[in-house]
Amino acid sequence: MRPARFTVVTAAAAVAALTAVTGCAEKSAGGAEGTVQVAASDSACGVSKTEFPAGKVTIEVDNKGSKVTEVYVLFPDDRIVAERENIGPGTKATITAEIKAGDYVVNCKPGMKGDGIRQKVKATGGASAKRSPELDAAVAEYRKYVLAQADESLPAVKTFTDAVRAGDVEAAKQAFAPSRRGWERTEPVAESFGDIDPKTDVREDGLEPGQNWTGWHRLEKALWADNKIGDEEKALASQLDTDIAEWHKRVGTAEITPTSMANGAKELLDEVARNKVTGEEDRYSHTDLADFKANVEGADKVYELLKPVAAKNDPQLGKTLDTQFAALDTLLDKHRADKNGYDFTSYDKVGDAERKELSDAVNALAEPLSKLAAAVAK
Structure with missing residues (x-):
């Protein structure tokens, strides 16, 4: 199942939505440096931080809504970096991904259909650690x-x-x-x-x-x-x-x-x-x-x-x-x-x-x- 095309959210709107959803500013978000928490619901997709270090990133998803959801990390052109589908209501899922420095989008799709809800994020820093x-x-x-x-x-x-x-x-x-x-x-x-x-x-x-x-x-x-x-x-x-x-x-x-x-x-x-x-x-x-x-x-x-x-x-x-x-x-x-x-x-x-x-x-x-x-x- 693929993500649909979306209307791009402005940075200001993303931050406003983030604050409204999480109830806290980005800088006060909890979690380890390489961890991003995603609070998914039927009407929102809150991320704990809009910037995080490039490299190995852990995305912890909490579906607080009433619908089965899926969460994607997307390149700006909608190619998929990482995804997790079929996250049931009231359940959690963890996605481990290698993400290079650059701009991305976190997309939640309540009901696993339609346009979904987007949040712009950025992976910062230089090249990722060398693999074995x-x-x-x-x-x-x-x-x-x-x-x-x-x-x-x-x-x-x-x-x-x-x-x-x-x-x-x-x-x-x-x-x-x-x-x-x-x-x-x-x-x-x-x-x-x-x-x-x-x-x-x-x-x-x-x-x-x-x-x-x-x-x-x-x-x-x-x-x-x-x-x-x-x-x-x-x-x-x-x-x-x-x-x-x-x-x-x-x-x-x-x-x-x-x-x-x-x-x-x-x-x-x-x-x-x-x-x-x-x-x-x-x-x-x-x-x-x-x-x-x-x-x-x-x-x-x-x-x-x-x-x-x-x-x-x-x-x-x-x-x-x-x-x-x-x-x-x-x-x-x-x-x-x-x-x-x-x-x-x-x-x-x-x-x-x-x-x-x-x-x-x-x-x-x-x-x-x-x-x-x-x-x-x-």
Whole structure:
């Protein structure tokens, strides 16, 4: 899920809003020097300080509102630096991020839809502390992985869109889930660009006012719910090719750090819990388990790359993550139609008890995975 475009808030307005929300001036805010507290509510997004030192920053979010919220740290052009979605009412969340010197925006989105509420902030100082060679290697390897997934996606998407343009409903249905695999494995990186995800992966109930529905799920509805391909669908297939090509073009420029990798892995599990386990993601095709598996694979790849450092800094966390990843993989294997492929049971055939079993396994992994960023930032 990506942040929408917003009206820029003036510095004076940001400070006024901050004072009104937090009830204190910036200089008197509590917390360690590298900690920013965010008080999120249904109508406000208060930050404890509008300036903080560049480097490893801890963002402590307290959702004081009545709605589920999400919090982003954004570059001025709306690319995502760090994020945490699905923060329930009355609950707290911690985001650990590496933030370079410069101007940023903290954005809270109560209800996880709409424009949200912005606060301008600044990271000050010189260059961030140098990372260890192990973490530099992990970032380099993950960048290769992301690029490889994008490379593999181009022909897979074209197989799908060619079938749509040919009017071959059955061939298009067969190609739908494989066309999404690389995207689902690396979705946090794809979402970090802000404007591509809404064109390619939005569901009908996620549309913003005035937004045209394009992308995979619009075509999914045509194939499974309407069982037809018309001129509009053929045009949408070509638009999907264009948008995926743009993702492929940009993906090598993504801002990747060890903490963004770790936070992205947690977001992949949140995506599973929020959309895949519920059956909301692929509601027409019921190919949710293929997306589910790709999300888990993407999270596991991040963990494996960061594991040498994370396990050294927090040995118990490493053992727990090893156990929970293995348990979830074993559970997913129960729903495979073939041992080694991606042909999974149609999700509408998965009963409530089995869905709960999957949900419990996802939650058991998501909780320790939320500590991965802090472990690599030690």
